[in-house]
Amino acid sequence: xxxxxxxxxxxxxxxxxxxxxxxxxxxxxxxxxxxxxxxxxxxxxxxxxxxxxxxxxxxxxxxxxxxxxxxxxxxxxxxxxxxxxxxxxxxxxxxxxxxxxxxxxxxxxxxxxxxxxxxxxxxxx
Amino acid sequence: xxxxxxxxxxxxxxxxxxxxxxxxxxxxxxxxxxxxxxxxxxxxxxxxxxxxxxxxxxxxxxxxxxxxxxxxxxxxxxxxxxxxxxxxxxxxxxxxxxxxxxxxxxxxxxxxxxxxxxxxxxxxxxxxxxxxxxxxxxxxxxxxxxxxxxxxxxxxxxxxxxxxxxxxxxxxxxxxxxxxxxxxxxxxxxxxxxxxxxxxxxxxxxxxxxxxxxxxxxxxxxxxxxxxxxxxxxxxxxxxxxxxxxxxxxxxxxxxxxxxxxxxxxxxxxxxxxxxxxxxxxxxxxxxxxxxxxxxxxxxxxxxxxxxxxxxxxxxxxxxxxxxxxxxxxxxxxxxxxxxxxxxxxxxxxxxxxxxxxxxxxxxxxxxxxxxxxxxxxxxxxxxxxxxxxxxxxxxxxxxxxxxxxxxxxxxxxxxxxxxxxxxxxxxxxxxxxxxxxxxxxxxxxxxxxxxxxxxxxxxxxxxxxxxxxxxxxxxxxxxxxxxxxxxxxxxxxxxxxxxxxxxxxxxxxxxxxxxxxxxxxxxxxxxxxxxxxxxxxxxxxxxxxxxxxxxxxxxxxxxxxxxxxxxxxxxxxxxxxxxxxxxxxxxxxxxxxx
Numbered sequence: 110x111x112x113x114x115x116x117x118x119x120x121x122x123x124x125x126x127x128x129x130x131x132x133x134x135x136x137x138x139x140x141x142x143x144x145x146x147x148x149x150x151x152x153x154x155x156x157x158x159x160x161x162x163x164x165x166x167x168x169x170x171x172x173x174x175x176x177x178x179x180x181x182x183x184x185x186x187x188x189x190x191x192x193x194x195x196x197x198x199x200x201x202x203x204x205x206x207x208x209x210x211x212x213x214x215x216x217x218x219x220x221x222x223x224x225x226x227x228x229x230x231x232x233x234x
Numbered sequence: 235x236x237x238x239x240x241x242x243x244x245x246x247x248x249x250x251x252x253x254x255x256x257x258x259x260x261x262x263x264x265x266x267x268x269x270x271x272x273x274x275x276x277x278x279x280x281x282x283x284x285x286x287x288x289x290x291x292x293x294x295x296x297x298x299x300x301x302x303x304x305x306x307x308x309x310x311x312x313x314x315x316x317x318x319x320x321x322x323x324x325x326x327x328x329x330x331x332x333x334x335x336x337x338x339x340x341x342x343x344x345x346x347x348x349x350x351x352x353x354x355x356x357x358x359x360x361x362x363x364x365x366x367x368x369x370x371x372x373x374x375x376x377x378x379x380x381x382x383x384x385x386x387x388x389x390x391x392x393x394x395x396x397x398x399x400x401x402x403x404x405x406x407x408x409x410x411x412x413x414x415x416x417x418x419x420x421x422x423x424x425x426x427x428x429x430x431x432x433x434x435x436x437x438x439x440x441x442x443x444x445x446x447x448x449x450x451x452x453x454x455x456x457x458x459x460x461x462x463x464x465x466x467x468x469x470x471x472x473x474x475x476x477x478x479x480x481x482x483x484x485x486x487x488x489x490x491x492x493x494x495x496x497x498x499x500x501x502x503x504x505x506x507x508x509x510x511x512x513x514x515x516x517x518x519x520x521x522x523x524x525x526x527x528x529x530x531x532x533x534x535x536x537x538x539x540x541x542x543x544x545x546x547x548x549x550x551x552x553x554x555x556x557x558x559x560x561x562x563x564x565x566x567x568x569x570x571x572x573x574x575x576x577x578x579x580x581x582x583x584x585x586x587x588x589x590x591x592x593x594x595x596x597x598x599x600x601x602x603x604x605x606x607x608x609x610x611x612x613x614x615x616x617x618x619x620x621x622x623x624x625x626x627x628x629x630x631x632x633x634x635x636x637x638x639x640x641x642x643x644x645x646x647x648x649x650x651x652x653x654x655x656x657x658x659x660x661x662x663x664x665x666x667x668x669x670x671x672x673x674x675x676x677x678x679x680x681x682x683x684x685x686x687x688x689x690x691x692x693x694x695x696x697x698x699x700x701x702x703x704x705x706x707x708x709x710x711x712x713x714x715x716x717x718x719x720x721x722x723x724x725x726x727x728x729x730x731x732x733x734x735x736x737x738x739x740x741x742x743x744x745x746x747x748x749x750x751x752x753x754x755x756x757x758x759x760x761x762x763x764x765x766x767x768x769x770x771x772x773x774x775x776x777x778x779x780x781x782x783x784x785x786x787x788x789x790x791x792x793x794x795x796x797x798x799x800x801x802x803x804x805x806x807x808x809x810x811x812x813x814x815x816x817x818x819x820x821x822x823x824x825x826x827x828x829x
Contacts, residue, residue, distance in 0.1 A: 112497060132338055
């Protein structure tokens with residue numbers, strides 16, 4: 110390495126991974142249901158897609174992607190919950206990696222809830 | 235890219251409680267669950283809570299598992315890593331509350347800490363230079379080389395108020411300034427990693443957890459004073475630290491962060507390691523440099539100070555590991571940032587190794603000016619078994635005791651000196667009512683007698699005479715004249731010794747005499763050890779009213795000193811009793827007492 114630019118390139122590349130190892134009350138938590146029902150309906154690719162996108166888009170300093178157990182709405186799995194500090198929890202249902210990408214883009218970056226994928230929009234009787 | 239990082243502590247504490255096996259099992263189980271592309275296992279340095287090792291943290295949830303066993307790993311992998319169900323029963327119990335899992339930064343142990351020197355310890359993998367760079371590593375070196383003059387660097391340190399963390403608290407910027415002023419064809423930058431105070435292990439933790447921070451700071455020092463060569467003098471008893479330092483130096487050389495023409499600025503700097511063979515005196519700066527020169531590690535008189543005539547007769551600066559670990563952060567965040575923490579004359583934070591009679595044994599970094607009460611009761615979790623606090627010992631064999639009456643003293647260099655103790659390298663040993671202060675003083679004197687290099691008479695012979703008097707006191711054979719002689723010797727040794735070792739060796743005696751003279755007098759006048767520690771002044775007895783004659787004590791006595799028949803009260807034969815206390819430990823009826 111002969112220049113500061115090269116150092117900064119390494120930093121850029123690693124920073125998003127290392128900054129996952131922090132604990133902050135200001136973090137937005139994105140939680141994927143990974144119980145048997147979730148895994149069976151395809152939660153794992155959703156989880157990896159979310160985790161990768163959050164790192165690629167350099168959001169790890171404010172967004173943490175984790176898993177949880179069964180939420181109890183097995184017919185709507187894969188379920189992703191977004192919990193922003195001080196805001197009501199948003200529950201996205203029947204997710205897939207493509208929808209997850211949209212949530213990252215529009216909700217986590219853009220700040221707008223993707224209404225059409227939420228539990229509220231579903232017709233629950 | 236990994237969605238989760240599992241951090242396993244690879245510090246000395248957790249390694250000795252089995253973290254290496256845990257790491258291996260973890261990797262096997264993760265592969266079994268098919269998670270190897272999603273979850274990465276990272277070996278880190280020390281998290282500080284050594285009492286609860288082995289420690290494992292799962293990110294991004296930040297779930298803190300303590301006292302992890304190999305048998306627990308399959309469950310953690312299956313439940314937590316695969317299904318996302320945190321295994322609550324294995325979490326650090328402080329983080330488990332009725333309302334859910336509490337963040338680690340909200341626990342009593344971490345809440346009041348502020349980590350600068352330890353900021354990467356337990357967070358990054360110390361054997362991967364990229365991870366250090368990822369947290370802003372070597373950015374300070376880049377800034378110094380491309381944007382600052384050597385004088386700017388020194389001014390920044392002077393403004394920050396950083397003082398040497400090795401014990402004496404000399405302003406670091408001033409040290410560098412002196413070394414810069416002295417022109418020479420060659421100058422040296424040395425790092426004192428010969429941490430020898432009993433109970434102190436912060437330097438080891440920094441070297442094990444964040445070795446690059448020290449290398450970066452040494453290179454900055456080289457630029458500031460005009461040196462091209464650095465030496466790290468580290469104890470051979472720290473094998474993990476030595477190994478990680480070697481790896482770090484190799485990686486830094488490979489990246490061109492050490493060596494010739496760093497960042498294309500024409501600045502050359504390289505670092506080599508020198509191993510110390512475990513002599514305490516080699517932590518003294520002149521002895522340390524003599525040892526690097528391959529001579530017998532003995533101190534020499536100052537002046538000339540190292541900044542004028544140091545290693546190989548050239549201007550040299552010597553700083554402690556923890557001091558260096560602060561420097562890159564000061565350069566990056568500015569002198570004002572650092573100076574905003576701490577007290578008027580002691581800026582920033584200090585790492586303490588908590589040990590002795592305290593619940594949370596481990597490493598803590600607190601802002602200067604935190605009170606002893608906060609450290610012991612809040613961060614340290616108090617004293618076990620409901621015992622009463624008696625004193626805290628700081629500064630190791632050079633320091634003294636802080637008694638309960640100074641429990642609310644804000645800890646900084648000057649406050650500790652004013653009550654006859656010293657900051658030292660940061661060992662903090664807590665003592666309760668069952669510790670005898672004369673015995674403690676004797677313990678430290680035994681250490682200094684053993685470690686005195688023998689070059690000067692006051693230290694070589696004086697400390698031995700002191701130890702003899704202390705031994706007499708603990709045996710109940712001393713007179714009040716002996717006590718006066720002991721005190722006189724203390725001042726004589728302090729004034730006349732060649733180096734810091736001898737000059738500070740009487741401190742444990744002086745400070746215990748100052749605050750606990752009554753205990754010394756009880757040993758001498760009443761032939762009694764109030765804490766019940768000094769064996770010669772103790773005798774064990776059996777209360778005949780409480781003794782049921784179960785014979786358990788007699789069966790456990792290693793010297794057959796207890797006589798008596800079944801169902802009849804026993805008695806202890808004082809001539810045979812070796813005062814080991816085994817009987818008292820075994821008795822189920824509390825019938826045995828010592829006085």
